[in-house]
Amino acid sequence: MNFAALTPDESTPFRIIFVCTGNICRSPMAEVTLRDLVTRSGLGRLIATSSAGTGDWHVGEQADDRTIAALARQGYDGSHHRARQFDPDWYADLDLVVVLDRAQERILHNWATTDHDRSKVRLLLSFDPEQAPLLDVPDPYYSDDALFDSVLGMIERANHALFAQLAPAIRQGVR
Template identity: 50%
Template sequence: MDAMSYRVCVVCLGNICRSPMAEVVLRKAVADRGLDGLVTVDSAGTGGWHQGRPMDERAAEALAGRGYDGSAHRARQFLREWYGQADLVLAMDRENLRALRRLAPPGADVRLFRSFDPAAPEGAEVPDPYYGDHEGFTEVLEMIEAAAEGLAGELAERLRAPHPRESAPRL
């Protein structure tokens, strides 16, 4: 990771559905705002049982259907020491949020991903589509796109300040 960038890590359970979808979508939303040199986006899972595996094919298909490419993704597990590298850690649901907060040092910025969707109710989660059908992945992608747009917009406002790299902004 670029030591001067604002770093966001999106986390779900196994890092094969929701969080890699969010990583791909958020990366594009950030790039579309000209922030790809200022913001680094990655993803991980709270569990490690899928480490090294590609994204779930239904997730990749949902992404491809909207023009995104998730083919490079390989699952990995979020580790406590990553808090030193991430400015913002985003959980896809409350279960992931609890797991991440148990690992977090004081002052770590850990939130729900959908908290950046202005149309989502407070505490809204991105449900796990893993045990469902293709339609569930499409619905999840819509939620992810809305939250990614909200987050990218906030990052664009904050990072376009006169000296965006001097300190990591709190969103």
């Protein structure tokens, strides 16, 4: 994605959504960690983050307790998260749809009705040259706290890389 062409407008921030399977593990981690980066950078009014899942199993639920605990161990608050399912109608209002693995990438490409909407879908790890060969962030749902911590670390590194690409373009447009 070429962020150089961004023309941020304070009334309509650049909108990023993170999508995983159930919206209770990986995508809430990604949403919370990028929001923290954005807030600390002073760009909170110009970049909006959210998350969703491709499935509806957990709609309305909090993030998994292990997600909340992993986030808390790193100083983040994930307690306010409520799961929701991605709605293809949202494409029109989104600038970037970041998926955590190739399964979500396939699903979101299939749900997109235009090439423009399909072009918005990107794998999270693709933003980080060191992690890009891995392609997928593993789903920790059926594992232990150690994998939740490891996955959070992967997501944080990838979000730093994403933010490093996005922030200069956003700042350039701020007058």
